[in-house]
Amino acid sequence: MAAFAATRCVFLARVHLILCSTAVYAQLSSTFYDTRCPNPLWNDQLSSTFYDTSCPNLLSTVKSAVKQAVATEKRMGASLLRLHFHDCFVNGCDASILLDDSCSIQGEKNASPNANSVRGFDVIDTIKTQVEATCSGVVSCADILAIAARDSVVELGGPTWTVQLGRRDSTTANQSAANTNMPAFTLNLTGLISAFNAKGLSTQDMIVLSGAHTIGQARCSSFRNHIYDESNINTTFSTFQKYNCPTSSGDDNLSPLDVKTPTTFDNSYFKNLRSQKGLLHSDQELFNGGSVDCQVTTYSRNQKIFFTDFAAAMVKMGNISPLTGSNGEVRINCRKPNW
Template sequence: MGATLKAFVILSVMLWGICGCFGHGGYLYPQFYDKSCPKAPEIVKSVVAKAVAREARMAASLLRLHFHDCFVKGCDASLLLDSSGSIISEKRSNANRNSARGFEVIDEIKSALEKECPLTVSCADILALAARDSTVLAGGPHWEVPLGRRDSRGASLSGSNRNIPAPNSTIQTLITKFKLQGLDTVDLVALSGSHTIGQSRCTSFRQRLYNQTGNGRPDLTLDQGYAAQLRTRCPRSGGDSNLFPLDFVSPTVFDNWYFKNIVASKGLLNSDQVLFTRSEKTMEIVELYAKNNQLFIQHFANSMVKMGNISPLTGSRGEVRKNCRRINSS
């Protein structure tokens, strides 16, 4: 790893290790509910644990909801709103349609919290806590979650389509979309490591198998033996929703095999593999994480805190929804 990049990585992590709790919209802190709803973290953890015990994939699904919420209008639970009145749900976007899941688990958490302390814990904070708890249950790091977000009273379908990186994104698109959220190259690579758990549909990577650049040829940066395995269940047409692990070695364990796979040309999505093949800076970070699981774990936790602080609604802005799927009646 180059000396300049190494210094950049260390400085980035040190700065966010100091606090990382100033968002663009206000101040968040882990003790926010200590007096108003002290059992809140315990309730979230309990429901998430039951959900993941029922289905291991749910850990990745809940983690993904937090990402897809924060990248649109900030971490404000806009993703959770169903269409009604003037609201067009973000669940209809290309990034979420037929793939975002886990909403029923969030509903279950919210119901339990409303019984314990009505109109106190925001849906946005539920998403942040559920993402952390899901990561821990999969064997990943624990971090203190800064709290105090409030819930949006609107959604942005266009923002969801525009801001969330697609699975076939180029490296420049990825860097740009993360930079627009205040996230740097280290954050991009570390947060991409969430693909160490979870699954993806055939339709998300089919072009790599058959027609990567529009010339009817496969992606030559994909290991051809691995590609042949993928083709058995991801044909040229049909099978769109067939599921494949993003990390085929340890698909339900939060570790650095995702990065080892990329180094071996076995990243499933184009947006995974380009981290190693299209940018020297991201390639060096991928190599670093592939060799050092503890460093990846540490950086991931720091970057999750940083991401969770994207433009939160605080103070009197927004509201605390009673039902995460709809705004409170005015």
């Protein structure tokens, strides 16, 4: 039996590697993978059916709340997606970003990449309250973040994917890690690749996840140097941006990351990069005569490939170091631990 099991694991591992290189992998992985075989990419304690019995209306509840929030403010879709990203890059996808400061916790909300920037906390609070009304103490805030991010993308016209569930919530935050782990808008291509690699994400993952900048906005302070001091930018585009971002004022003035279709999730972001219309320095680094130019070109020409790869990368990102089993807790209030 042991020999048979070992042979079976080897066979499934080979098939698993084949699936990794195909578009169907993102859709099949949650049901195909045999949990008796080690899997280096996916956390086999997460499951798309985790709440099917304990909270059967979870997905419809989150979807309805996200739909209403995005209808009220289109920008909220990008905010909820970004909230999930900023959570996962600091100690894993554990909802630590949602914790408020307290006597015992120095929260991540006031870390440099997040302060006066990340938003959508009220929407998550609303969803949590609605979920608690029917499934008290069952669904984690971390899972709500993951579902809300997916539903936000779909609501703005982007792809869908199967969200793996079963994460638990942290009881503490890590402001120091939030200050150092988030990829900065000042990074060059090498720095971006390294920042994503450190989280188990590939160069392709980095490129395709950057495509999330097809929605959302950035503050003047984050792109001022790019539009005034750098040459790899379309002159008409930079002149236009300078009206909203003067040299010495207007730090908090907002501009869309995708000037063409700022509230639609599509592949325009990559088209913009090829025209040197990336708003952030780190955006334009993806198409600046470097090793990833060809991948940007592929996504700019084929939205279907972008959508497929983005969905797969989001599942992969959502599996960064989750707390599962008896680790962590299921917070009753997403803003504070239960103790």
